[in-house]
Amino acid sequence: MGVQQVLIVDDDRDIVNLIGEYLSLEGYAVLTALSGQEALELLNTRAVDLVVLDLMMPRMDGFEVCRRIRESKDIPILLLSAKSTDMDKVVGLRTGADDYIVKPFSLIELAARVEAQLRRYSYMTDRHTQQQAETIHYHGLRIEEAARNVFLYDRKIKLTRTEYDILLLLVKNAGRVFSLEEIFERVWGERSLEGSASTVMVHIARLREKIEEDSRNPKVILNVWGVGYKVEKDNKHRI
Structure with missing residues (x-):
């Protein structure tokens, strides 16, 4: 694997330079953009492995940039924001971001989040490239x-x-109940921290909106109150 390229998007040049210098020392190639439009133009012309994206930018905020990226790309997106409310986090994750970090943050923590997202992205890409084709049918779904x-x-x-x-x-583990912490650790590939459970809940709520016939009365992803989530074991088969 070659050097991984990270795009940093923030209208504050000092923050862009600070993050860029630190990630460069960590071995990443760094691209920078001072606006959402500049970021989208770079993504159309350059190979980018991960985006570090500030939410509060003039003209085109990070929510809109994230939505536009998700229209065509599946790369990891890490949001940065001075807003720490749960609603801001929910909105950010619902636009398609993978993770969210609140300003002020330590550069060590940011680098760890970047590494974890890139590791997960690379692992999942390699695994699905190598595996044999398999189709799973479950409750009207075909995977x-x-x-x-x-x-x-x-x-x-x-x-x-x-x-x-x-x-x-x-x-693939139908019948087994997963706690929010287990889901985070298995999917994100890192230890569950404060806020991880709410991150998982936001993604599951968004997932239900897409795959359930009625997201308010889910039939696929079920709550096991006080424990976590599961799908029933019955209705699943592979071809």
Whole structure:
């Protein structure tokens, strides 16, 4: 694997330079953008492995940039924000981001989050490139592992990488109950920390909106109150 390239997007040049210098010392190639539009233009012309994206930018904020990236790319997105409320985190993750970190933050923590996201992205890409093709049918869903495609009654469902990984974890382990901490550790590939549980809950809520016929009355991803989530073991088969 070559040097991984990280795009840092923030309208504060000092923050961009500080993060860029630190990640460069950690061995990453760094691209920088001072606006959302500049970031999108770079993504159209350069190979980027991960985006570090500030939310509070003029003209085009990080939420809109994240939505536009997700229209065509599945690379990890790490949001930065001075806002620490749960609602801001929920909105950020619902736009398709993979992780969220609140300013002020330590550069060591940021680098650890970047490494974890890139490791997970590389692992999942390699695993699905090497594995034999398998199709899983479950409750109206068709999951094509080799292509990472998901269909609901033959209608293709667009999932983020994180949503897909959560769905696949639960369906391939149908009948087993996973706690929020276990889901985070298995999908994100790092130890569960404060805030990890709410991150998982946001992704599962978004996933339910996409795959459940009625997300308020889910039939696929079920709550096990006080424990976590599961899918039932019955209805699953592979071809």
